[in-house]
Amino acid sequence: MTVERIFDEIGHFKRFQACLYFAAAFQVIACGIHYLASVFLVQTPNFVCGGPGNITEVLYGNLTASSLEDILPIFKAGTGPLVVTTGGGEQWQLSRCQSAKRINPQPFTDTLYTNKTVKACEGTFVYDLTEVHQSIVTDWDLVCEKEWLAKLCQPTFMLGVLIGALVFGDLADR
Template sequence: MTVERLFDEYGHFKRFQICLYFATVFQAIACGIHYLASVFLVQTPNFVCSVPGNITDVLYHNISGSSLESILPVVKPAGGPLVVRTSEGEQWELSRCRFALRIEPQDFTYDFNGNKTNKECSGNFVYDHSEVHQSIVTEWDLVCEKEWLAKMCQPTFMLGVLIGALLFGDIADR
């Protein structure tokens, strides 16, 4: 059977078929955007622990600054800690999920061989907003021990798609 014969027998495309076609295309594009949304919404920017007090000086290897936000864009995640000095004179070494207070430091230098008190972060983090302005990771602090929650975003969404397809597919057939 040829295409011309099908058109003669069933008719040509009318306005309804064209609208139906574009409605299904729009729906497919919208689904694709939702499926890819977690790629952008769950992105984890560079971050370090925050310290109590006002920070006056920051060191990262041979780079210095006056705020964490100015240094964070150049910090590599596995490149060593940030060293900060507070207005009270305390010196802290900051990393992603830990921070350490230097005990009786002599000078404000990057290398330190003295004693430190190591602590786990208690939920206060500073994020690099130069590339990622906001995500669910920065909104709810889904880093360190809560990192698994950010990784569950896509599987949870797909489980909802599966349940919705089974449930509403059956309802639509009734």
């Protein structure tokens, strides 16, 4: 069988076939982008529990700063306390999901302090926005006890794809 005979049987590749091919290819690319969107939308940046009141000084290891935003790019959770002083002279140890007020504080040091009152973070978080400027995690504070909601994003999307395929697939066949 020659090439000319094959083209006579199936037809030549012309403008209509090219438009049909690129329309199908565009749909595949658009679906792929939607499926991968949660990778970027649900990214959790480095964060710490926000301190109460006006923070005047921040200490992390041997580094000091005047705001949490300055120290967050180098803060690593679990490597030591992040100590802040408020405008009223109080000292607080901040971690990702807890804050602890130091009772009768000693000089401003980063050593672990045993005399403190610990409480869960009450919805005020400070995020490191140097790499991740915005995500659903930063918009809705989906951290700590609400972290599971961020992980629910992809399964919910895929459930919507399944329902849409069932409903609109049936409608398309009618």
